[in-house]
Amino acid sequence: xxxxxxxxxxxxxxxxxxxxxxxxxxxxxxxxxxxxxxxxxxxxxxxxxxxxxxxxxxxxxxxxxxxxxxxxxxxxxxxxxxxxxxxxxxxxxxxxxxxxxxxxxxxxxxxxxxxxxxxxxxxxxxxxxxxxxxxxxxxxxxxxxxxxxxxxxxxxxxxxxxxxxxxxxxxxxxxxxxxxxxxxxxxxxxxxxxx
Amino acid sequence: xxxxxxxxxxxxxxxxxxxxxxxxxxxxxxxxxxxxxxxxxxxxxxxxxxxxxxxxxxxxxxxxxxxxxxxxxxxxxxxxxxxxxxxxxxxxxxxxxxxxxxxxxxxxxxxxxxxxxxxxxxxxxxxxxxxxxxxxxxxxxxxxxxxxxxxxxxxxxxxxxxxxxxxxxxxxxxxxxxxxxxxxxxxxxxxxxxx
DNA sequence: CTGTCAATTGACACGATGTCAAGTAAATTG
DNA sequence: CAATTTACTTGACATCGTGTCAATTGACAG
Numbered sequence: 001x002x003x004x005x006x007x008x009x010x011x012x013x014x015x016x017x018x019x020x021x022x023x024x025x026x027x028x029x030x031x032x033x034x035x036x037x038x039x040x041x042x043x044x045x046x047x048x049x050x051x052x053x054x055x056x057x058x059x060x061x062x063x064x065x066x067x068x069x070x071x072x073x074x075x076x077x078x079x080x081x082x083x084x085x086x087x088x089x090x091x092x093x094x095x096x097x098x099x100x101x102x103x104x105x106x107x108x109x110x111x112x113x114x115x116x117x118x119x120x121x122x123x124x125x126x127x128x129x130x131x132x133x134x135x136x137x138x139x140x141x142x143x144x145x146x147x148x149x150x151x152x153x154x155x156x157x158x159x160x161x162x163x164x165x166x167x168x169x170x171x172x173x174x175x176x177x178x179x180x181x182x183x184x185x186x187x188x189x190x191x192x193x194x195x
Numbered sequence: 196x197x198x199x200x201x202x203x204x205x206x207x208x209x210x211x212x213x214x215x216x217x218x219x220x221x222x223x224x225x226x227x228x229x230x231x232x233x234x235x236x237x238x239x240x241x242x243x244x245x246x247x248x249x250x251x252x253x254x255x256x257x258x259x260x261x262x263x264x265x266x267x268x269x270x271x272x273x274x275x276x277x278x279x280x281x282x283x284x285x286x287x288x289x290x291x292x293x294x295x296x297x298x299x300x301x302x303x304x305x306x307x308x309x310x311x312x313x314x315x316x317x318x319x320x321x322x323x324x325x326x327x328x329x330x331x332x333x334x335x336x337x338x339x340x341x342x343x344x345x346x347x348x349x350x351x352x353x354x355x356x357x358x359x360x361x362x363x364x365x366x367x368x369x370x371x372x373x374x375x376x377x378x379x380x381x382x383x384x385x386x387x388x389x390x
Numbered sequence: 391c392t393g394t395c396a397a398t399t400g401a402c403a404c405g406a407t408g409t410c411a412a413g414t415a416a417a418t419t420g
Numbered sequence: 421c422a423a424t425t426t427a428c429t430t431g432a433c434a435t436c437g438t439g440t441c442a443a444t445t446g447a448c449a450g
Contacts, residue, residue: 008232040397045439051439098314162360165354169351173350175356190340190342
């Protein structure tokens with residue numbers, strides 16, 4: 001409860017985030033995190049039950065640091081549906097590289113750890129809400145293309161904006177971040193905006 | 196070299212495939228595979244160097260079983276670019292659920308095992324060739340929309356048809372296989388075919 | 391001075407992969 | 421038929437990472 005306690009807890013989270021960012025989420029062990037936080041491996045467990053809990057806490061900590069909610073909600077203030085769609089694609093798209101390391105680690109853990117899966121799924125459902133809101137805004141403007149239902153359009157946009165897709169396009173295909181954002185906007189217009 | 200040897204090797208692969216299919220690639224241990232193949236855990240290593248090698252062999256074995264190459268190449272015989280695009284989306288789309296289990300396991304291993312990564316990457320590059328060929332066919336028919344370059348269109352189609360996206364749309368969004376195929380075709384038409 | 395709290399150290403269990411040596415049983419070969 | 425080879429078995433053991441436990445230390449607070 002003391003501020004020392006808080007400080008150690010945060011030092012652990014910061015250590016985890018540093019390591020996950022530089023290693024792209026791969027091969028970061030509890031002992032590595034402890035070493036970087038300047039404490040013993042066992043002491044980490046005084047603050048976090050297990051690896052999954054630590055990773056989950058790290059993503060929440062990162063959200064606060066980067067003020068992600070504010071950034072994503074900002075897109076909701078756009079006046080037209082199209083502006084709103086663009087703003088959301090940009091806000092989320094610029095956010096992905098900042099969470100990529102932790103996200104990768106959390107996704108990898110999701111395969112084996114129930115809690116990690118739930119935590120990641122929760123975030124992705126929140127992200128889906130943003131997609132649904134953007135599609136809904138288009139619909140209200142009577143600008144939603146009849147090609148797909150609102151429901152299907154949301155599913156497609158949600159999938160299109162996944163972290164895995166960002167990874168593939170930027171890491172494997174060699175797109176720059178700017179190309180990624182521009183292409184996703186163009187793609188969404190082509191698919192969802194009435195001609 | 197004897198047919199007994201071959202038979203055991205194949206029994207191991209078949210056991211692995213059976214288990215991976217029913218468990219969706221999660222939590223299949225060497226001992227599980229051995230048990231199902233009816234041999235001791237250690238004996239598996241007489242046939243396959245390690246888990247990664249076994250998984251890689253299993254995907255190749257599955258390809259042969261399902262005659263995947265023939266099915267994917269068949270799309271190349273379509274006369275128009277659009278037919279070719281549709282045929283490829285359908286052939287690959289129908290193939291995904293058949294390899295899903297092994298694919299999931301191989302993708303999970305790719306995080307830690309270099310050889311597994313190389314094997315999976317190799318398959319994905321081959322899949323990308325198919326996408327590139329379909330886009331190229333559209334281009335030759337002068338039916339490729341000017342929205343994206345051939346290169347970018349290939350990247351987008353390749354990403355759109357990823358196993359992860361299939362997984363998200365069918366498992367998380369609850370799409371049926373038929374809905375998935377239909378939507379992917381519609382999506383590709385909207386994005387890549389000249390209006 | 392005494393208790394509490396954060397952290398340390400060393401030891402250890404577990405699960406999974408992978409290795410090694412010795413042994414067996416059946417088929418193959420001289 | 422006897423010797424050898426082949427495929428496999430068994431049991432033991434190393435390694436790595438996670439997670440736990442008990443005993444100890446050092447600081448700080450009442």
